[in-house]
Amino acid sequence: MQVTETLNEGLKRGYKMILSAQALDDKVNEKLKEAQPDVELKGFRKGKVPLPLLKKQFGQRVLGEAMQESVDDAMKVHFEEKGERPAFEPDVKMANQEWKEGDDVEIEMTYEALPDIPEVELGSLKLERMVTKADEASVDEALQNLAESAQDFKDRKKGSKAKDGDQVVIDFVGKVDGEAFEGGTAEDYPLTLGSGSFIPGFEEQLVGVKVDEEKAVTVNFPEEYQAAHLAGKEAVFDCTVKAVKEPVAAELNDELAQKYGAEDLDALKEQIRERLEQEYAGAARAILKRHVLDALDEKVSFDLPPTMVETEAKQIAHQIWHDENPDVQGHDHPEVEPTEEHTKLAERRVRLGLLLADLGQKAEVEVTDAEMTQAVMNQARQYPGQEREFFEFVQKNPQMRQQLRAPIFEDKVIDYVVELADVTDKEVSKDELEKAIEAMNDEE
Known part of the structure; x- marks a missing residue:
């Protein structure tokens, strides 16, 4: 030809x-x-x-x-x-x-055509990695939060009125049209006011009750209530208040630790310390990744396919528009034209995307089947009860598989770059780490 x-x-x-x-x-x-x-x-x-x-x-x-x-x-x-x-x-x-x-x-x-990607001497990259240790104050704060979330209740002074957040212990009999209905009766039932665990409007009517008080609570079952014979109907619950208790934080002791699967309080503290330091390491890695991308961006310059930049700029502009107009769910809105700032950001993303793809290919970076399966499972958890359908959707949708694969591949390439770069660890406080994260987010 x-x-x-x-x-x-x-x-x-x-x-x-x-x-x-x-x-x-x-x-x-x-x-x-x-x-x-x-x-x-x-x-x-x-x-x-x-x-x-x-x-x-x-x-x-x-x-x-x-x-x-x-x-x-x-x-x-x-x-x-x-x-x-x-x-x-x-x-x-x-x-x-x-x-x-x-x-x-x-x-x-x-x-x-895709451009020729210049070689990058990764060993010449000088990077700083933040390292943060969990101090005693942070561990104690997290431990106190656990104690509050595992709150107990103690009796209020006799004659005290129940407040929102208190626990009332009640006997009740529910009636519709004057007749008690199945499942509407209980004794010594502990109900935390404001928990939303009962029919809408029930708990609010118990705010202000005292021990030994009898209270008729009138509510309407929701139209979509699961028991069809009660749906939409008015019910009266005759309640007898047997106790009014205020919330108190659980005591910091071995018993609390065992509630969270630890052998004793010291073991629970060590678990908390490890979890905090994992969180700090995750934040530090996000900062390091940004530094890697910034360093690579400074190192390379090459022509970019115009259509790739234009497409990316339109996607950026479109996403930012929706972030600024959260009430608009669909895409039935005026076309969003990219600004010079959008185009500049698109050029950076396309350049780094092409560079990382080239580095990964040359380093023979692969995303394993196990890593893909884990990514699909993580995503499927967002659709409880529909996990099987989601798995089938991913299997039939190459574009979705690529969307799940891309961030895994990128992270593995970043790890490869970090291994070859000149990295210095710098110990910083929790506050310094948080300020660095805030500064990074402000730049986005």
Whole structure:
């Protein structure tokens, strides 16, 4: 196939490809010969149908397939010879729209080539990694929060009124139309006011009650209530208040530790310390990752495929618009035009994306099946009760798999860069770490 370059500007490429009528005819004959041994026609034994007759019967059907294969083969050879890869699927169309059998086929192909990525001496990158230890004050604060979340209740002074957040111990009998209904009766029931565990409106009416007080609580069951015979109906609960208790934090002792699966209080403190330091390490890694990306961005400069930048800028502008207009759920809104700032950010993202992909490919970084499975499982937890459907959706959706794979691949490449870079650990306080995170977030 004859190939002539028509465009070469930056990363934009254009070619005119001519498939001669003779070459196309030869391709058709070749495909018919391949099929000939399996063809049966009336009057001929299997495999003995003459080629001219085959061409008359099936030539038109084979013609389009032969043309497509010829073009695909020519494109494959072209990219191998040029050593180029297209940033997107090449735009391929016939130039001679009035083509008829016997004419040469003229094809126009345009695309944007991926750039050559310059080598980066990763050992020359100087990075600082924050290290934060969990101090006693942080451990004690976390321990106190645990104690408050595992709160107990103690009796209020006799005659005290129940407040929101208190626990009242009650006997109650629920009635609809004057008749007690099944499941509407209980004794010594501990109810925390404000917990929302009872029918809407029930707990609020018990605020202000005292021990030994009797209170008739009138509520309406929701229209969508699970028990159909009660849905939408008014009910009266005759309540007897047997205790009013105020919340108190659980005592810091071995008993509390055992509630959280630790052997004793010291073991619980050590668990808290380890968890805090894992959180600090995660925050420090996010900062280190930003430093890696900043350092790489300063190291490299190369041409970027214009369409990739334009597409990324539009996505950034669109996302920011939705962040600023959270009430708009769909995409039925005026087109959002990217600003110069959006384009600049898009250029950084595209440049770093291409660089990380190149580094990962050269380092043979792979995302394992186990890592992908874990990513899918983590995502599936957002759809309780529909995990199976989500797994099936991911299996059938290559784009979704790529969305899950991309951040794993990126993190593994970042780890690879950090291994080769000159990294210095710097011990910082929790406050310094938090300020560094805030500063990083403010830059986004």
